[in-house]
Amino acid sequence: MKPSEKKFVQLYTGNGKGKTTAAIGLAVRAAGHGMKTYIGQFMKGQIYGELTALRNHPFITIEQYGDTKCIRKEDVTQKHMDQARQGLFKAQDAMLSGKYDILVLDEINVAVWFGLISVDDVIDFLSKRPDNLEVILTGRNAPAALIAAADLVTEMKEVKHYYTQGILARDGIER
Amino acid sequence: MKPSEKKFVQLYTGNGKGKTTAAIGLAVRAAGHGMKTYIGQFMKGQIYGELTALRNHPFITIEQYGDTKCIRKEDVTQKHMDQARQGLFKAQDAMLSGKYDILVLDEINVAVWFGLISVDDVIDFLSKRPDNLEVILTGRNAPAALIAAADLVTEMKEVKHYYTQGILARDGIER
Numbered sequence: 001m002k003p004s005e006k007k008f009v010q011l012y013t014g015n016g017k018g019k020t021t022a023a024i025g026l027a028v029r030a031a032g033h034g035m036k037t038y039i040g041q042f043m044k045g046q047i048y049g050e051l052t053a054l055r056n057h058p059f060i061t062i063e064q065y066g067d068t069k070c071i072r073k074e075d076v077t078q079k080h081m082d083q084a085r086q087g088l089f090k091a092q093d094a095m096l097s098g099k100y101d102i103l104v105l106d107e108i109n110v111a112v113w114f115g116l117i118s119v120d121d122v123i124d125f126l127s128k129r130p131d132n133l134e135v136i137l138t139g140r141n142a143p144a145a146l147i148a149a150a151d152l153v154t155e156m157k158e159v160k161h162y163y164t165q166g167i168l169a170r171d172g173i174e175r
Numbered sequence: 176m177k178p179s180e181k182k183f184v185q186l187y188t189g190n191g192k193g194k195t196t197a198a199i200g201l202a203v204r205a206a207g208h209g210m211k212t213y214i215g216q217f218m219k220g221q222i223y224g225e226l227t228a229l230r231n232h233p234f235i236t237i238e239q240y241g242d243t244k245c246i247r248k249e250d251v252t253q254k255h256m257d258q259a260r261q262g263l264f265k266a267q268d269a270m271l272s273g274k275y276d277i278l279v280l281d282e283i284n285v286a287v288w289f290g291l292i293s294v295d296d297v298i299d300f301l302s303k304r305p306d307n308l309e310v311i312l313t314g315r316n317a318p319a320a321l322i323a324a325a326d327l328v329t330e331m332k333e334v335k336h337y338y339t340q341g342i343l344a345r346d347g348i349e350r
Contacts, residue, residue, distance in 0.1 A: 005345050012193060016329035017185070021200030022193035025225070026348065028203055029196060032224030033347035049207030050200070053234075101347070134348065153335040154191035159328035170180050172208035172276070173201065173309065 007101075007134040008151035009126060013109055013142035016156035017174075023104045023136045024050050031059035035101035038094040040065060042087055042111040042139075043080075048175050061100075063090060066107075073114050084116035092125060095133060102134045109139030109146065119143045182276075182309040183326035184301060188284055188317035191331035192349075198279045198311045199225050206234035210276035213269040215240055217262055217286040217314075218255075223350050236275075238265060241282075248289050259291035267300060270308060277309045284314030284321065294318045 012019040027037035036059050041048075043066040054062045065087025071080060095103050105122075112119050122137075126149055129135055137146060147153050169175050187194040202212035211234050216223075218241040229237045240262025246255060270278050280297075287294050297312075301324055304310055312321060322328050344350050 010192070014332070017327060018187060018193055018197030018200075018329050018331065021204060022197040022331075024200030024203050025193075025196030025198065026200075028199050028228045029224035029350070030347040032226065032228030035347045049204035051207065053203045053207035059228075147334065150335065152192060153333075154193050155332040155334050156193065156197075157189070157330040157332050159322065159330050160325065161327050172205040172210045175204070
């Protein structure tokens with residue numbers, strides 16, 4: 001990317017499919033231009049396909065901050081809050097390291113929605129963003145303050161979903 | 176993927192960012208599970224980041240069917256129609272080869288919208304889909320018949336875009 005090109009904060013939200021995969025696809029596209037991406041995944045600690053596929057990728061670093069078990073909002077404990085907070089610190093280290101062109105905070109909107117971190121923590125994080133770093137925030141139920149803070153917002157809106165046919169998450173497609 | 180798991184037709188449309196990148200991210204996620212993806216890109220013949228990044232990927236094959244120049248609807252000639260039609264034939268060969276778990280027809284909705292191929296051609300294509308193949312259709316302005324034919328439809332809806340700040344496509348981010 002030409003150094004003169006402006007960098008932005010992008011946000012992918014909504015109840016539809018494609019938020020995390022769009023961020024991963026963006027990282028792959030950017031790698032084709034020699035750009036480096038750091039992906040931090042909040043609330044994820046299970047084996048996702050992208051984790052296996054991108055391990056040892058020369059241009060993409062992916063780290064998980066979450067538990068090995070999926071949680072619901074009512075299951076949140078101090079442990080999950082600590083994990084998310086430590087994740088945000090790690091992401092900040094990556095952001096300020098100067099090593100990356102793009103930084104993805106995957107599912108951070110959900111981490112805020114679940115109360116694992118506060119929206120002010122994220123706004124504070126974004127205020128430290130270097131001018132030459134593109135930041136991508138993903139996750140459903142993005143808080144209004146993050147939508148306001150982002151330069152580009154896409155809502156992935158579910159129009160039709162096979163969940164309604166009783167199909168649950170499938171390896172390689174949903175995880 | 177477990178052979179018993181059902182495969183579907185997914186469609187990503189809408190005027191927002193993230194349709195093609197979601198399909199690429201899905202291919203990467205699937206590669207992490209050892210699944211193979213074929214991506215055919217309609218109306219694209221320029222160097223996109225994903226083309227460079229995924230060249231020689233062990234699990235992902237990407238081919239472009241389009242011209243080296245972007246076209247507007249009013250610029251369509253017989254050449255573009257021939258390219259799209261040949262693309263659909265190539266994609267059909269890939270679909271019927273038994274080599275792939277996932278097949279992406281990138282920007283096919285736009286190819287139909289521009290009149291390069293007919294919606295009936297695509298419906299006919301989908302009717303030949305093997306049960307063990309997931310198919311992903313992308314592009315804005317999806318025709319109603321394709322929305323009806325898909326099992327999962329996500330609308331990527333632009334909520335806020337930096338295009339309104341006068342920023343055009345950037346290498347590594349939009350292409």
